[in-house]
Amino acid sequence: MEYETLDPEDWTQTQKLAHALVDSAIDYTSNVRDRPVWREMPSDIRDRFLSDAPQTATPLIDILHDVENTVMAYPMGNTHPRFWAWYMGTSNFTGALADFIAAVQGSNLGGGNHAAALMDQQVVRWLRQMVGMPEGASGTLVSGGSVANLVGLTIARNSKAGIDIRAEGLMAMPAPLRFYGSDQMHSCHQQAMETLGLGNRALSRIRSGDDLTMNLNELKAAVANDRMNGIVPACVIATAGTVNTGAIDNLAAIADFCHEQDIWFHVDGCIGALVAIAPENRWRVEGIDRADSIALDPHKWLHAPFEVGCALIRSRDAHLSTFSLTPEYLKVAKRGLAAAQWLHDFGIQTSRGFRALKVWMSLREHGVEKFGRLIDQDIAKGAYLSRLVEGADGLHLMFPTNMNIVCFRYDPGGLDEAELKSLNTEIMLRLQENGIAVLSDTTVHGQHCLRAAINNHRTANQDLVLVVREVQNTAAIILNETAGR
Numbered sequence: 001m002e003y004e005t006l007d008p009e010d011w012t013q014t015q016k017l018a019h020a021l022v023d024s025a026i027d028y029t030s031n032v033r034d035r036p037v038w039r040e041m042p043s044d045i046r047d048r049f050l051s052d053a054p055q056t057a058t059p060l061i062d063i064l065h066d067v068e069n070t071v072m073a074y075p076m077g078n079t080h081p082r083f084w085a086w087y088m089g090t091s092n093f094t095g096a097l098a099d100f101i102a103a104v105q106g107s108n109l110g111g112g113n114h115a116a117a118l119m120d121q122q123v124v125r126w127l128r129q130m131v132g133m134p135e136g137a138s139g140t141l142v143s144g145g146s147v148a149n150l151v152g153l154t155i156a157r158n159s160k161a162g163i164d165i166r167a168e169g170l171m172a173m174p175a176p177l178r179f180y181g182s183d184q185m186h187s188c189h190q191q192a193m194e195t196l197g198l199g200n201r202a203l204s205r206i207r208s209g210d211d212l213t214m215n216l217n218e219l220k221a222a223v224a225n226d227r228m229n230g231i232v233p234a235c236v237i238a239t240a241g242t243v244n245t246g247a248i249d250n251l252a253a254i255a256d257f258c259h260e261q262d263i264w265f266h267v268d269g270c271i272g273a274l275v276a277i278a279p280e281n282r283w284r285v286e287g288i289d290r291a292d293s294i295a296l297d298p299h300k301w302l303h304a305p306f307e308v309g310c311a312l313i314r315s316r317d318a319h320l321s322t323f324s325l326t327p328e329y330l331k332v333a334k335r336g337l338a339a340a341q342w343l344h345d346f347g348i349q350t351s352r353g354f355r356a357l358k359v360w361m362s363l364r365e366h367g368v369e370k371f372g373r374l375i376d377q378d379i380a381k382g383a384y385l386s387r388l389v390e391g392a393d394g395l396h397l398m399f400p401t402n403m404n405i406v407c408f409r410y411d412p413g414g415l416d417e418a419e420l421k422s423l424n425t426e427i428m429l430r431l432q433e434n435g436i437a438v439l440s441d442t443t444v445h446g447q448h449c450l451r452a453a454i455n456n457h458r459t460a461n462q463d464l465v466l467v468v469r470e471v472q473n474t475a476a477i478i479l480n481e482t483a484g485r
């Protein structure tokens with residue numbers, strides 16, 4: 001060899017290894033139910049991740065062996081049928097194949113005249129159609145919901161700043177801006193406000209009512225009050241599916257109000273935007289198509305492998321005028337590879353990965369209708385678990401279940417809030433450590449609860465029956481231990 005390359009010396013050998021890898025990946029996925037949801041890593045495994053950068057070569061076969069034993073054996077667990085913590089997706093095998101083949105092509109989707117770049121825009125168009133945003137609206141695939149929200153809020157800020165904020169900067173704004181969301185909104189909005197230089201205090205938390213949605217009278221009062229004080233109401237962030245309880249703000253009413261007040265209407269639809277494709281539940285997100293911008297997350301309810309999020313923007317002009325920037329070395333050409341709109345004009349990344357393929361392939365394989373049915377099915381599972389909780393001794397449903405997020409706790413009676421919190425936290429931790437089920441917890445309106453977010457195409461009703469029984473059994477064991485002390 002006159003030069004060095006990263007290509008293998010022996011492709012036949014690599015082919016054998018790759019075939020074996022695919023076989024083990026299929027075993028891994030098809031047998032997921034037989035493994036613990038999660039387990040703690042032994043210290044010798046942890047220590048493996050502390051070693052220094054390797055200066056010399058290791059045979060690929062040894063590396064694959066290490067990955068199997070140290071990485072694949074200790075997953076987060078969100079592909080397991082009994083994982084219901086926070087708000088994840090469950091992934092899917094076709095999406096995994098897509099990530100592989102996307103990496104094989106290895107294209108950069110910063111832009112250019114090639115198929116992957118066209119597919120990226122096609123997937124944005126499909127997602128736009130799925131939520132009912134009009135033809136001509138714009139959008140971009142990003143890493144996830146947090147960045148999709150940041151993209152939306154940045155365009156809102158630039159549109160309402162009253163000056164050319166890209167040129168002049170925040171200091172030149174004639175009046176301070178205010179953004180509004182409910183006290184249930186996701187923490188990424190605070191981060192976005194901080195990143196945008198507007199500051200956390202420019203984000204007003206409107207109290208949620210008993211149903212955990214934004215109280216519109218309080219929103220209206222806050223907007224009127226700000227106007228009186230010379231603050232410009234710039235953007236309302238409505239949430240379609242809160243993390244805590246899955247509550248959906250009244251999108252149609254907020255759309256009316258924003259229209260009347262000339263305020264940017266942003267929807268954080270990371271959980272619920274795609275309910276728009278679910279025949280039995282799409283009524284819940286009526287009005288979402290009137291948003292100026294929407295953040296949604298194909299790695300949640302479309303179960304794409306992480307990461308892929310999407311920002312949709314009603315006005316293509318507003319979108320491009322916020323991000324478009326074309327240096328000499330990225331000019332659009334009349335012919336050849338550079339004869340296309342650069343996709344970095346729609347966000348803050350220059351180089352972009354081929355995350356479209358995993359969404360595109362699974363949407364084609366199953367069709368939008370099936371994904372809609374799966375969303376309905378998860379919401380039905382949420383109702384089923386709620387009924388089980390209501391019928392189970394010691395268990396209490398803490399809030400009426402709106403969609404697929406069930407908030408409950410074990411309450412044997414006679415314990416105060418702090419004792420209930422410590423009992424339920426211990427139940428949650430033991431279920432995780434025993435590998436039985438992964439739940440998370442939260443505090444809503446001052447009450448601590450366990451939380452099952454069923455965004456999982458592998459969950460069977462039997463899994464829900466099992467977790468209810470295991471919560472009861474674990475509670476009995478803990479209470480017994482405490483009584484024995």
Ligand SMILES: *Cc1c(COP(=O)(O)O)cnc(C)c1O
Nearest residue numbers: 087144145146186243270271297
């Ligand atoms: C998950 C989520 C986010 C953040 O999305 P990521 O994909 O995790 O970055 C934002 N808002 C809501 C309501 C979410 O559920």
